[in-house]
Ligand SMILES: Cc1ncc(COP(=O)(O)O)c(C=O)c1O
């Protein structure tokens with residue numbers, strides 16, 4: 311299996327190469343050259359199988375890895391999840407299910423991919439005897455999941471950029487309390503888009519990326535997206551696929567999670583609609599409503615992990631919608647950077663609308679959904695999941711709807727308590743989170759300064 315860049319100018323790589331490279335050298339994102347497909351019989355055979363087995367079947371064709379080796383890494387990745395099913399389903403209404411993706415070590419869906427790529431990276435780096443520097447940008451959850459997955463590893467230094475004051479206290483403490491010297495939480499004076507732009511600038515500085523052995527663990531890294539494809543299969547087959555069609559609503563920011571659903575659909579999983587759910591930072595919903603992809607300022611919300619306007623994986627969706635035309639995508643990305651946006655061509659918009667629907671949710675609606683669900687079903691939703699549930703309810707149709715529950719409510723206790731009067735508790739194993747000392751460095755929103763700090767710390 312070979313991977314090509316969405317901007318068409320970087321060398322094609324195998325799975326290991328794409329994973330270690332993170333962002334392609336032309337600034338694009340790696341995507342598989344072809345998407346493997348499953349027959350109905352192969353999909354039906356996944357129903358009721360353990361999550362780890364589904365993960366092996368779904369991911370193996372993309373990796374070309376030895377089955378026994380991949381199976382071993384998958385087993386290690388999910389052994390510390392707090393639920394035997396790993397991604398259990400819960401029924402919310404006659405046609406509506408929640409897919410709980412928050413039973414991993416840091417209580418967000420990011421653990422599904424991050425725990426696995428932690429294992430994959432460790433395996434490869436040990437075999438190659440090399441060192442790498444991970445730099446990640448986070449609006450809260452990717453950072454804590456990455457720090458958890460990479461803390462204490464000998465051959466990895468891990469730097470996480472987060473927007474100062476714009477993540478929840480639990481998210482910040484998950485990043486700042488681990489004491490291992492190889493993890494570094496950097497509080498940037500800016501928003502998440504600034505953090506992600508700084509990260510991309512570091513990748514564009516080829517001298518820097520080669521000197522430090524830079525790699526990525528954001529969903530710009532294909533391996534992150536791949537690991538997230540698995541739970542679409544586990545959920546849909548548990549609900550009757552391939553005999554039954556299922557739709558998914560996905561609380562969306564950087565578009566990685568929902569793009570994983572698109573890959574599952576192209577592999578043959580009978581997904582009806584993929585519904586993009588945004589908070590008031592709704593560039594993606596506006597794109598579908600107007601055909602114009604244009605940034606506005608980011609406005610802080612009670613679902614802070616989705617406070618994103620430059621949605622990096624939308625580039626992968628555009629690449630597919632523009633018939634894999636790398637030059638066209640490179641031009642659009644240039645327009646986004648220079649002019650703040652671009653019109654999507656009619657043909658591409660039509661292709662996107664064939665697979666995706668969209669909706670957005672205001673702050674008041676998010677709080678009202680948390681409150682109503684709590685009162686009606688006893689279920690406590692995190693604010694991101696509430697955005698998904700609200701938009702899903704507007705898209706209920708004939709097929710079953712699954713909304714991805716992307717984080718545990720206890721990561722956002724203030725918002726949940728304000729909505730319900732009930733403060734969700736962290737799991738027992740995290741009971742000391744607010745007693746541990748914090749360790750972080752404030753940095754200006756200046757990429758050169760951040761690069762200097764990184765080079766000083768690793769040398
Ligand atoms: C809790 C939560 N929900 C939803 C999202 C959005 O996911 P994506 O960026 O893959 O669209 C994020 C962050 O990415 C998140 O942390």
Ligand SMILES: N[C@@H](CCOP(=O)(O)O)C(=O)O
Pocket residue numbers: 447448449450451452453527528529530563564566615616622
């Ligand atoms: N919401 C994310 C933002 C980064 O997303 P990623 O999936 O590209 O890593 C976060 O919580 O950090």
